[in-house]
Amino acid sequence: MAFNYFDTNLDDLHEALQSGKVTAEQLTKDTFANIAATDADLQAFIRLHEEEALAQARDIDEKGDFSNPLAGIPMAMKDNIATNGLETTGASHILEGFKPVYDAAVTTKLNEAGAVVVGKANMDEFAMGGSTETSYYKKTKNAWDYTKVPGGSSGGSAAAVAAGQVPYALGSDTGGSIRQPAAFNGIVGMKPTYGRVSRFGLFAMASSLDQIGPLTRTVKDNALVMNAIAGFDKRDSTSAELEVPDFTAKLGESIKGMKIAVPEEYFQEGIATEVATQVKAAIAQLEAMGAQVDQVSLPHTQYGVAAYYVLMASEASSNLQRYDGIRYGFRSPEAKSLEEVYKDTRTDGFGDEVKRRIMLGTYSLSAGAYDAFFKKAAQVRTLIIDDFNKVFENYDLIVGPTTPTQPYGIGEEIDDPKAMYLGDVLTIPVNLAGLPGLSINAGFNGGMPIGLQMIGKPFDEATIYQAAYAFEQENRFFEQHPAVAD
Template identity: 55%
Template sequence: MSLINQNLKEIHSKLHQKELSVLELVEETFRTISERDERIGAYLTLNEEGAKNTARRLDDKLASGEERGLLFGLPAGIKDNIVTEGIRTTCASQFLSNFNPVYDATVVRKLREADAVTIGKLNMDEFAMGGSNENSSFHPVRNPWDLERVPGGSSGGSAASVAAGEAYFALGSDTGGSIRQPASYCGVVGLKPTYGLVSRFGLVAFASSLDQIGPVTKNVEDAAYVLQAIAGYDNMDSTSANVDIPDYLSALTGDVKGLRIAVPKEYMGEGVDAGVKQQVQAALKLLEGMGAVVEEVSLPHTEYAVAAYYLLASSEASSNLARFDGVRYGVRAGQSGNLLDLYLESRSQGFGPEVKRRIMLGTYALSSGYYDAFYLKAQKARTLIKRDFDQVFEQYDVIIGPTAPTPAFKLGAQVDNPLTMYLNDILTIPVSLAGVPAISVPCGFSEGLPVGLQIIGKPFDESTVLRVAGAFEQNTEHHKQRPNL
């Protein structure tokens, strides 16, 4: 069995018993990348020399008997919109193709403190705008289960790298489903924490009221380990929540008896693939057989979620991306006659079509005469969507439904139809608007492609989300399936 497919406890057992060194584990990871990534395209930048130096230092730590971190020796991929000191960070955009940050994001520092090894930076949709990873300005990522299909987005590189065995775990960012949807498409576990639980300091901003960093892993227990390492208050992030961090691993009891599960009828209705619906219904039946109470509910304002999200996210993007002007950092257009020409030419050359589309939409929604009609109305819709969740959570412990309405679609199939592309996030966007936690876990296959089960929890109740996900996983084999590469 490949080392990269073993769980954290198995790897740590081998390391501590000296059956394996961190350097050997890291070298195997780079061998796997060299064999597979030309077909997958998950990485944009590799940190081979730095990773091997870190591995040697960790092996010395192991030999000397020093205290070891929670993620000791584990090879990790970092989404390329999370800054890494001395390692190129591009956001998959030509605008930042030459950008080398001078500091680490808080989550990267926390991984280092937990003794993880940074393998490299992972491909994504440019500035995290997209749901298929076809918007990368370098090259698309391909789904390891079917190289003719998308891996999902925007964290497509994160999900594909874990599914293909090219990273032990990865960090992604989730704005409207960008961890959960690719996790569903690639048959891995993807967790979006509660907004504010994990620091955003060092995450290149897309939509600041929605962005959240989270782990992509092979199983639920490993997701709990990674979350334990990266969660917590950070005074460098004004939106960071100062809450107590529980022991997430103690939540993995395997018991769901008496838990109340809500199933929104809107999440199982028109537009959801029959094969996806079948797998989700089978998962709910399994949980019911384990003693959980499963009942149908309504989240009536779900129909407004996609429209509200794209107005709000695009408006925030319009503001956040104004800092990319060709003056301070990033690529600068040559032969500009004056400052305005420099801005115009740098942005025209640096940004791709999807980023330009969203900047224009957001700028329009924020403009004089349209603010009340679009942006303000979208904020009101967001409040109603959050209220729907609050009301359901008064009576239920978790909400469950599909992560994505269909399995992964073919590369190029929706690239010319942005509205169809946007609707792929219809089941993940409401969760992001409400700011609550959710996890996607593999729950079967439809047409030979992975299907994800989405488990949604109350704010800062990741423990219950992990408890339900872990119990389901312990009674199924879906998470052990690997693509044939």
């Protein structure tokens, strides 16, 4: 029984595996056949782990335990999440050939759930980029239009789900890297509250901003994956020691009386007309479904991008100093001294965008610039957090566009860092404040999807899922498929 991931969901796959309609091994074989048929064009995967995945699937079949909703179901892992013994490079030349000797916390949780990891999804190098064009290995395409970018940095994960290669994938989000590609590919992407999901085993870019989250076609699938990966981890000092709720519990509940805030700053200059029009229509639908919608102000939003790029680059500069050509990964064969090992390895091993951010961060942390840049950026971050706190005193959710534009052409903005950075203007504040945020498809313009972002109170992902599910069931945009489905 072959499954088309466009016409099924995790519940359907779970029932089929439990009833014996399909085995985990056969489902995994079908998944690899599907990837083989589409990925030469899509370029969503850096590498596949077919032998290991099939062995894992056979082991699950032998045990016969399909009690977990994810047991026996294939998925894709972003290439910056550690998998024991499986090459994991962060899409960078400097880690080419690196095989971790441990699993990330989320990998362990998925293994315990019985998930089958089929391969590593492409991404921007070390998650630095917004289009999956900075990868050392390849450029992933948008599932709806192969001339467009899939967004980034989790573009490979998003494209693989949107193109029906896998039913779900994991990504990471530092300033929008789950939500922006989810918006560009018309799927559901959740950036959980900071501390909800362990960062242990995630290649760090900016440790105070990074979070791992799921990308799926539907809201319920997303909530099911969150059930599996969330939870306290003593190996992560920032992990929140809180009980994990059932994120599916409020699905199907009415949103009547829910108080939704719409920031005026999310519809100012720079937001494309077609995006604003579609998102406003979506907000009107939420209001028609019974939600109370009011306009509010988040006045320090305008400083978010500037503050983020100082803080993120500073933390990245510190985190990436570990890649020195000594301990693991690539070492320049031309180096003749210790200084040359450091210099030549990083010169040859890092791409331009990574070098740009390392230099920006190193400067921001220098003695002469620390007070003028890093300290002020940290103070602006506090102001942004205060803005959100004030709104959430009276509202359940904040809603607006996920991105200021629809997907742009491959090669169109890669040489304009400023334009690329401004693409995250609506997602960055969520990371600075450590809040949960989800992107769901709000509809289409010109055949391309537009994202609706829902932002919640800390550790209140359940309310986001409740509202997103209600909107999804009202519109059922997930039933529309990209051309690759044909």
